[in-house]
Amino acid sequence: MTDVLDLQSVTVRRGATTILDGLMFRVAEGERWVVLGRNGAGKTSLLQVCSGRMHPTSGTAHLLGERLGGVDVFELRPRIGLSSEALADRIPSGETVLDVVLTASYGYTGRWREQYEEQDEDRARRLLEAFDVAALASRYFGTLSEGERKRVQIARALMSDPELLLLDEPAAGLDLGGREELVAALAELARDPRSPVIVLVTHHVEEIPPGFTHLLLLKDGRAHAAGPVEEVLTADNLSSTFGLPLAVQHGGGRWAARALPAALAGARPSR
Numbered sequence: 001m002t003d004v005l006d007l008q009s010v011t012v013r014r015g016a017t018t019i020l021d022g023l024m025f026r027v028a029e030g031e032r033w034v035v036l037g038r039n040g041a042g043k044t045s046l047l048q049v050c051s052g053r054m055h056p057t058s059g060t061a062h063l064l065g066e067r068l069g070g071v072d073v074f075e076l077r078p079r080i081g082l083s084s085e086a087l088a089d090r091i092p093s094g095e096t097v098l099d100v101v102l103t104a105s106y107g108y109t110g111r112w113r114e115q116y117e118e119q120d121e122d123r124a125r126r127l128l129e130a131f132d133v134a135a136l137a138s139r140y141f142g143t144l145s146e147g148e149r150k151r152v153q154i155a156r157a158l159m160s161d162p163e164l165l166l167l168d169e170p171a172a173g174l175d176l177g178g179r180e181e182l183v184a185a186l187a188e189l190a191r192d193p194r195s196p197v198i199v200l201v202t203h204h205v206e207e208i209p210p211g212f213t214h215l216l217l218l219k220d221g222r223a224h225a226a227g228p229v230e231e232v233l234t235a236d237n238l239s240s241t242f243g244l245p246l247a248v249q250h251g252g253g254r255w256a257a258r259a260l261p262a263a264l265a266g267a268r269p270s271r
Contacts, residue, residue: 008024019045023221036241044201092141098124146173187209215227216232
């Protein structure tokens with residue numbers, strides 16, 4: 001298999017803070033990865049490197065066969081679809097949903113004077129339909145619910161027909177119904193052999209969609225464990241990653257985790 005991502009000893013520092021620490025991470029064609037870890041583990045920074053929006057302080061990062069630092073990132077970025085809250089914050093609230101998706105063709109956030117062909121508009125509408133938000137095409141982005149915004153963002157990330165799709169906490173802020181709808185949509189996307197390689201960042205094992213094949217557990221900027229989901233997502237691995245005794249359950253293609261009663265009892269403040 002060809003490596004879509006190949007990070008070798010990647011370290012990212014900001015001042016005296018080390019965010020990623022000698023990280024090794026390889027993703028091959030056809031794989032669907034989940035990245036799990038505590039707040040501050042380096043998950044978002046990892047996606048920033050993988051999207052070509054952040055350069056490592058040291059180490060090497062090859063994205064789609066190109067070495068970051070030795071390639072024009074403005075030519076590389078259209079080949080990588082990214083959905084993140086930071087990117088969503090740059091979308092004008094008065095932009096129509098259709099234009100939010102269309103402008104991804106040129107890597108813009110906000111339509112100006114650029115012209116789009118009929119086939120571009122057709123593709124944008126098909127993507128909105130795939131995520132069940134086609135009826136919102138003429139609505140303004142700023143009027144959408146959180147769940148609607150998330151689905152529109154993923155449709156936008158797919159607009160340029162990317163070779164790599166990066167999703168940074170797509171279910172964050174959603175209620176139970178919105179989360180389940182999104183997980184179902186991502187499961188369908190993951191099962192489609194025409195879909196790009198996917199890397200999904202989340203805090204919660206319950207948000208892992210069926211069809212995702214591999215898991216990276218990040219701890220303190222390092223790869224704590226990585227490999228096929230069924231091998232990596234164990235109670236021992238998850239407990240040591242989150243620093244709390246946890247039980248892991250798997251059924252119906254979905255995962256769940258909960259703290260063991262003894263751990264919860266130990267966490268209660270004394271009176």
